[in-house]
Amino acid sequence: MRLSEADSHALAGASAVPTYLHDGTTVMSWLNTRDHKRVGVMFLVSVILFFFLGGIFALLLRFKLLQPGPFFVDALGYNRLFTLHGIVMIFLFLIPSIPSAFGNFVLPLMLGARDVAFPRLNLASFYLYLAGAILAIWAMVQGGADTGWTFYTPYSSTTATQVFPVLLGVFILGFSSILTGLNFIVTVHTLRAPGLNWMRLPLFVWSIYATSVIQVLATPVLGITVLVVAVERVGGFGLFDPARGGDPVLFQHMFWFYSHPAVYIMVLPGMGVISETVSAFSRKNPFGYKAIAMSSLGIAFVGFFTWGHHMFVAGQSTFNAGAFGILSMFVGVFTAIKVFNWVGTMYRGAISFRTPFAYICGFLYFIVFGGMTGVALATTSLDIHWHDTYFVVAHFHFIMVGASVMAFLAALHYWFPKMFGKTYPEGWGLVAASLIILGFNATFIPQFLLGNFGMPRRYYQYPEHFQALNVASTAGATLLGFGFLIILIYLAIALKWGSRSETNPWRSKGFEWLTASPPPTHNFDETPTITQMPHDYRTHEPGGVIRVA
Amino acid sequence: MSHEADALGLPPGILAHHFSSLARQNEAMRLGMWLFLATEVLLFAGLFTGYSVYRFQFPEAFAECSRHLELTLGTVNTLVLITSSLTVALAIHYARTDRRRAAAICLVITLLFALSFLGIKAVEYAAHFHERSLPGKYYAYEAVKIPGAAMFFSVYFLMTGLHGLHVIAGMSVLSWILRRTLQGRYSSRYYTGLELGGLYWHLVDLIWIFLYPLLYLI
Amino acid sequence: MSESGPSGRPTQALHPDDRHDQHAHSALPYFAVWIALLFFTALTYLTGKQHLGTWALAIALIIACTKSTLVALIFMHLKDSSGTTRLVFVTSLIFVGLLLFFTVSDVATRFRPATPAGAPFGTERSQPEGLLEHELPE
Numbered sequence: 001m002r003l004s005e006a007d008s009h010a011l012a013g014a015s016a017v018p019t020y021l022h023d024g025t026t027v028m029s030w031l032n033t034r035d036h037k038r039v040g041v042m043f044l045v046s047v048i049l050f051f052f053l054g055g056i057f058a059l060l061l062r063f064k065l066l067q068p069g070p071f072f073v074d075a076l077g078y079n080r081l082f083t084l085h086g087i088v089m090i091f092l093f094l095i096p097s098i099p100s101a102f103g104n105f106v107l108p109l110m111l112g113a114r115d116v117a118f119p120r121l122n123l124a125s126f127y128l129y130l131a132g133a134i135l136a137i138w139a140m141v142q143g144g145a146d147t148g149w150t151f152y153t154p155y156s157s158t159t160a161t162q163v164f165p166v167l168l169g170v171f172i173l174g175f176s177s178i179l180t181g182l183n184f185i186v187t188v189h190t191l192r193a194p195g196l197n198w199m200r201l202p203l204f205v206w207s208i209y210a211t212s213v214i215q216v217l218a219t220p221v222l223g224i225t226v227l228v229v230a231v232e233r234v235g236g237f238g239l240f241d242p243a244r245g246g247d248p249v250l251f252q253h254m255f256w257f258y259s260h261p262a263v264y265i266m267v268l269p270g271m272g273v274i275s276e277t278v279s280a281f282s283r284k285n286p287f288g289y290k291a292i293a294m295s296s297l298g299i300a301f302v303g304f305f306t307w308g309h310h311m312f313v314a315g316q317s318t319f320n321a322g323a324f325g326i327l328s329m330f331v332g333v334f335t336a337i338k339v340f341n342w343v344g345t346m347y348r349g350a351i352s353f354r355t356p357f358a359y360i361c362g363f364l365y366f367i368v369f370g371g372m373t374g375v376a377l378a379t380t381s382l383d384i385h386w387h388d389t390y391f392v393v394a395h396f397h398f399i400m401v402g403a404s405v406m407a408f409l410a411a412l413h414y415w416f417p418k419m420f421g422k423t424y425p426e427g428w429g430l431v432a433a434s435l436i437i438l439g440f441n442a443t444f445i446p447q448f449l450l451g452n453f454g455m456p457r458r459y460y461q462y463p464e465h466f467q468a469l470n471v472a473s474t475a476g477a478t479l480l481g482f483g484f485l486i487i488l489i490y491l492a493i494a495l496k497w498g499s500r501s502e503t504n505p506w507r508s509k510g511f512e513w514l515t516a517s518p519p520p521t522h523n524f525d526e527t528p529t530i531t532q533m534p535h536d537y538r539t540h541e542p543g544g545v546i547r548v549a
Numbered sequence: 550m551s552h553e554a555d556a557l558g559l560p561p562g563i564l565a566h567h568f569s570s571l572a573r574q575n576e577a578m579r580l581g582m583w584l585f586l587a588t589e590v591l592l593f594a595g596l597f598t599g600y601s602v603y604r605f606q607f608p609e610a611f612a613e614c615s616r617h618l619e620l621t622l623g624t625v626n627t628l629v630l631i632t633s634s635l636t637v638a639l640a641i642h643y644a645r646t647d648r649r650r651a652a653a654i655c656l657v658i659t660l661l662f663a664l665s666f667l668g669i670k671a672v673e674y675a676a677h678f679h680e681r682s683l684p685g686k687y688y689a690y691e692a693v694k695i696p697g698a699a700m701f702f703s704v705y706f707l708m709t710g711l712h713g714l715h716v717i718a719g720m721s722v723l724s725w726i727l728r729r730t731l732q733g734r735y736s737s738r739y740y741t742g743l744e745l746g747g748l749y750w751h752l753v754d755l756i757w758i759f760l761y762p763l764l765y766l767i
Numbered sequence: 768m769s770e771s772g773p774s775g776r777p778t779q780a781l782h783p784d785d786r787h788d789q790h791a792h793s794a795l796p797y798f799a800v801w802i803a804l805l806f807f808t809a810l811t812y813l814t815g816k817q818h819l820g821t822w823a824l825a826i827a828l829i830i831a832c833t834k835s836t837l838v839a840l841i842f843m844h845l846k847d848s849s850g851t852t853r854l855v856f857v858t859s860l861i862f863v864g865l866l867l868f869f870t871v872s873d874v875a876t877r878f879r880p881a882t883p884a885g886a887p888f889g890t891e892r893s894q895p896e897g898l899l900e901h902e903l904p905e
Contacts, residue, residue, distance in 0.1 A: 114567035117577045182584045189851060190577040191567065217862050220588045224595030228707065236686035237703040239599055244685055245700045250602050253870045254595050304865060308873075317876040320869060527569070576849065583852040587859035594863040598870050605874055612818075620816075627808050635801040638842045642794045744844075751843045758834045761808075762827035766815025 019421065019518040034119035035521055039126050040105030041419065046126075047097045050133065052488070054088035057081050059481055062443075062474040068462050075460040079146035080161070082458055086149030087166060091173045092133055094404055095262065098269035099215075100125070100180055102411045103208045105419055107184060109512035109519065110202045112193025112528045117186035121179055128176035135169030148458060150259070153240035153251040157232040164233050167226040174219045174226075177265075181215030184208055195531040199293075202511060202534040203279075203286060206293040207272025210300040214261045214268070218304070222258035225251065249315050256307035264303040266400055267367075268296060270407025271338055274363055277414050278342045279535040280508040281357040282349025286535050288341040295334040302331045312383045321380055328378035335371050339364060352506075355429030359410035362437045366402025370395060373448070388458075391451025394444045402440055409433070409487065416491070417501035421518045424494040428486065435483035442476025509536050557738045575741045582745040586752050589715070593756055596708050600763060603704060607697025614693055614701040615767035617682065619673055623765040626669050627757065633662035634754040637723070637747045644735040644743050652735070652743070656727040659750065663720045670713055677702070705764055712756055719753045722746045800841045807834045 020037045024030075030038055061081040064072045073081065104122065108115055116122050139145065139162040147156040147163060156163055188201070188209050201209075228239055229251070238244030240251040279286050286292055308316060308324030342364065351357065373395040377383050386392060416424050446469040451457075455466050462470065504513040511534065515524055557571065568574040604611045640655035681689035684706045688699035726746035729735065735743045811830040819826065840846045845853055 118581060119565075119567070121581075178588050182581060182588075185584060186577050186581045189580055190573055216584055216588055217591060217859065220591035221595050221866065224592050224711075227711075228595070228599070231707065232685075235684065237707065238685035238699065239703050239707070241685075244703075245603070245607065245697050247602060247606075247874070249873065250599060250870065253873065254598060254866075257866050304862060308869065315877075316873045317878065319876040320873045323869070323872075579848065580852055580855070583848075583855045587855050590859045590863060594866055597863070598866055601867055601871050602874050605871060620812075624808070624812055628805065631801065631804045631808065634804075634838060634842050635797055638797045639794055642792060642797065646792055748843055751838055755835050755838055758838070759831050762811050762815060762831055766811065766827060767823070 017520045019516065020521045021420070021518055023521040033123060034115065036104050036108050036116045036119065036122055037419070037519065037521075039122050040101055040103075042126055043096060043104060043129070044101035044419075046129065046133070047093050047101055048488070050088055050092035051097075052484070054085055054093055055481060055484065057085035057088065059477060061085060062477045064460075065462075065470045066467075066474050068464050068467050068470075070461070076146055076161075078460045079148075079458070080144040083145050083148050084140055087136060087145075087170070089400075090149055090262075090266070091170055092136065094266040094400060095173075095177055096129060096180070097404075097408050098273060098411060099184070099208055099211055099265075100129070100176075102273070102415060103184060103211075103269060104180075106415060106512050107187060107205060107208055108191065109515060109523055110205050110510065111187065111191055112196060112511065112524065112530055113187065113191035114523050114527075115191075116183050117191055118183050121183055125176045125179045125183070128172055128179065132169045132171075132173035132176060135165050135172065139165035139169065150255065151226070151229060151251075152255075153229060153232070153248050154242065154246075157229055157240060164230055167230040167233075170226050171223050171230075174223045177215050178219045181212035181219075184212040185216065188212075193527050193530050195529045199290070200530065200532075200534055201293070203275035203289065203292055203296075204269075204272040204510075207268045207275065207296045210296040211265050211268045211272075213297075214265050214300050214303065218258045218261040218265075221254060222262070225254040225258070228254075249311065252311050252314050253307070253316075256310045257304075260307040260310065261300075261303045263396070263399070264299050266404050267407075268299060270363070270404045270411075271296065271335075273407045273411040273414070274342060274360055275338075276508075276510060276535070277356045277360055277410050278345050279537065280414070280506050280510065281352045281354060281360065282346045283352070283507075283537045284345050284349035285533070285537055286341065287344030287347070288337075289533075289535070291337050292341050295337045298334040299331060302327070302334065306331055306378075309378045309380075309383070312380050313387045325378060325380045329375065332371060332375045332378075335367065339368060339371075354413075354506075355424075355426060355433055356410040356414045358430055358433035358437075359406045359413070362433065362440075363403050363406040363410065365437075366398050366406060366440070370398030370402055373398065386451060388456055389451035390447040390455050390457055393457045394447035394451060397444050397447070402444070406436075409436070412487075412491070414506070415512075416494070417505050418512060418517045418519075420495055421501055422494050422498035423501040423505065424498060425490050428490045432483050432486040432490070435479060435486065439476050439479030439481075439483055443473050443480055444476070446470070446473045446476070509534070559739055560734055563734075563739055571739065575739075578741050578745060582748050586748060589752055589756075593708075593711065596704070596711065597759070597763075600704050600708065603697065603700045604767070607700060610693070610695045610697030611701050612767045613695060614682070614698050614705075615765060617690075617692055618705075618765050619676065620765050622669050622673050623761055626666050627761045629662050629666050629669070630754045630757050633659045633666075634751055636662065637750045640730075641740060641744055641747050644730065644740045645737050647737050649730060649733065649735070653727060653730045656723055656730060660720060660723050660727070663716055663723065666716055667713065670709065677706075708760055708764065712753070712760060715753050715756070719750050722749050796841050800837050803837055804834055 020035055023035075024033075030042065033039060060073075061078060064078055064081070104116070142162045142165070144161065145151075145156075145159075145163045145166045146161045147159060151163070151167070188205060192201075228237075231237055232239060232241070238246050240246045240248050242248060275286060275292055306324055306328040308320050309328045312321050312325075342360075373391070377386055377392060377395055413424060413429060416422065450466055450469045450473075453466070455462055501517060503517045506513075511530060514528065559571075564571050565574060568577065636655045636659045640652045640659065643649075643652035643655060677683060680692070681687070682693075682702055683689070684703035685699055688702060690698065690702075723746060726735075726743050729742060807830050811827055814826050814830070815823065817823075839856065845856065
């Protein structure tokens with residue numbers, strides 16, 4: 001079905017209707033909104049802010065690492081820097097980023113719904129996020145924690161730094177994450193437009209759904225874990241303290257039961273974005289829609305069975321190490337299925353090499369190498385050598401920055417016209433993408449080498465002969481930072497002074513492109529009936545129809 | 550959509566605009582509450598994990614300390630919670646059969662049971678403070694001096710403490726739906742809000758059903 | 768053709784509360800479950816006091832699970848609920864089981880000297896129970 005501007009407006013309603021951006025312009029109309037799109041935008045602004053904060057911490061610690069000996073900050077200061085970098089990046093950026101910012105905006109649109117299932121709960125999620133963030137920031141201002149974002153006991157239950165407010169902040173942030181996941185699950189179950197059955201769901205919806213399942217099941221365990229450590233700090237309960245019969249490894253079990261599935265919370269939505277954009281920019285139906293959809297659920301499920309691979313050298317039993325090692329091998333299969341299908345989608349497609357596509361390319365490269373090093377690390381015998389070295393650091397940055405952040409940027413550029421009705425400068429988009437991909441490689445490939453040569457992570461000082469690689473890594477990080485800064489600048493300029501975009505500049509077949517860009521508050525004047533396949537780029541007239549109810 | 554609300558004779562503000570029908574909205578509310586209950590189950594699961602690990606490692610201490618808990622009070626509390634589950638289920642039953650007064654009375658009784666639970670728990674805690682059977686570094690109980698005893702009480706206080714917090718939260722939920730019941734919001738046409746509040750209370754009971762034998766009857 | 772409820776779905780697919788059926792809703796099941804719960808509580812109390820050793824935990828858990836099933840199915844109306852809500856509840860239990868399994872299997876199969884001091888199969892306890900040395904009053 002050819003979708004014209006007229007059709008989009010017909011679905012959206014009369015053009016006299018204001019867009020969601022202009023429907024109420026007071027601060028209160030934003031602070032008290034029920035509109036999922038506004039909640040999404042507020043999340044987007046917040047996560048971008050915290051991304052830069054986390055990035056500053058990263059640049060500061062990389063600056064210290066230019067010198068092997070004491071330099072710039074003392075050891076305690078350095079410990080605080082990498083702890084805060086981790087906490088801000090993981091809890092304030094990666095976990096909420098794609099789901100809360102883009103998922104919120106796009107999910108109801110993709111389902112033909114007017115809003116998420118519980119709009120007020122959605123707003124509550126945002127305020128909980130802010131509350132947790134404020135607590136964490138306050139803790140930072142007071143000096144921050146020095147435990148690493150992993151809060152291993154008994155150090156975290158005894159160190160004198162500001163661990164307590166950070167833990168409380170993390171608990172509240174977890175709540176926000178849970179409520180968002182809950183909201184999305186119920187939305188997908190109960191607010192699909194007529195005709196939109198499960199096997200017609202856009203692939204982004206599948207990935208958000210799988211992510212939400214993880215959020216609901218895993219995050220409470222993190223909640224109780226940080227709560228117990230907080231109580232330990234205050235009450236000396238000794239649950240994880242060996243001197244009182246406690247077991248520090250128990251903390252690690254409880255922590256990683258959440259934190260391993262958490263890495264799938266961080267990457268699955270990105271995979272959903274890639275599925276959407278790969279189809280749109282290859283102008284081709286997804287190769288293996290069902291495989292991609294089911295593999296999202298597969299990752300969510302199998303991801304829960306692998307947490308012990310973070311604890312191979314922690315002191316867990318050999319039985320556990322063996323079991324987790326084997327189980328960890330399975331989870332890579334699903335990502336491989338996706339990569340295969342994405343490449344299959346691009347093959348013989350009509351590629352449109354725009355900024356989102358540049359990020360897709362980056363994503364594919366990073367997830368393959370990041371993923372393969374992950375499988376290597378999950379091999380117990382190899383992990384003995386690599387555990388707690390820069391090899392691990394490089395591995396997870398390949399996935400979390402290389403994959404997740406690339407996907408975030410792809411989403412940002414792909415949905416920028418949809419969300420704001422403006423066009424970003426394509427040339428600068430490609431320049432920034434190149435800088436980022438280059439800078440990223442320059443930052444983290446030296447870290448693989450450093451790790452393999454034996455440089456431990458989180459160490460304040462290192463042997464002289466590692467300096468060259470460290471300097472290279474810092475140089476790369478600076479380049480990376482510049483790339484991100486350029487994006488911030490041109491997007492801000494485009495927002496204010498950019499040219500008006502068309503309703504569907506990418507000619508994408510995504511359902512969210514059916515309505516106006518930016519959409520009106522109520523999304524659709526009448527609920528559409530969707531019987532068409534998602535991502536359908538077949539040139540002949542497809543059998544399905546999108547009609548207004 | 551509003552015509553359905555009018556046709557059913559619902560008070561205003563019940564059917565949200567983005568749901569196609571009341572049945573859909575009810576389905577969404579129930580699913581949402583069950584998902585939330587699932588998160589609560591997993592929250593307590595962390596503590597049950599700690600319990601399992603330490604009971605496995607200190608079987609004698611756990612058994613000995615368990616014998617020094619007030620079994621009578623614990624059993625009474627179990628009966629109190631079970632009966633409060635009955636009364637809240639009855640409240641929903643009466644609401645959906647349009648007997649508003651009976652529903653409200655049942656909710657009040659449930660709240661009274663909840664209060665008694667907390668009262669009995671307070672008596673138990675006071676006894677622990679008195680005999681110094683306290684968690685971790687505060688443990689100084691003369692009667693049991695074997696390794697792992699302090700750990701039992703750490704686990705005991707964490708589990709019953711978190712459960713107690715949920716009883717208090719449950720009481721707020723019950724008070725809220727009591728207020729709504731008195732305002733006439735629930736009837737045979739719509740009582741989902743009441744049902745959801747009841748579900749939360751049942752969860753509090755469910756958790757205690759496991760806590761009781763695991764703590765008091767080792 | 769089966770009747771459809773307010774959402775247009777066939778009546779059987781709806782939750783009983785949305786069917787607007789005319790049949791009277793009885794409170795009898797709730798009282799029956801309550802009596803059963805009292806019975807099982809008495810059972811667990813009596814068997815618990817026997818201190819049956821190895822079997823005690825299994826019996827206690829079986830009784831607790833039975834009580835929970837009754838509360839969930841009847842009091843919480845899971846019996847009448849959609850497949851999705853039932854799946855949600857069951858899934859949460861499966862993941863609790865997963866967490867419990869691998870943590871207990873760890874401590875159960877660990878290298879003996881790596882167990883905390885004072886454990887029945889570990890080495891001598893290194894710290895006095897209660898206050899640590901540096902916390903003792905002067």
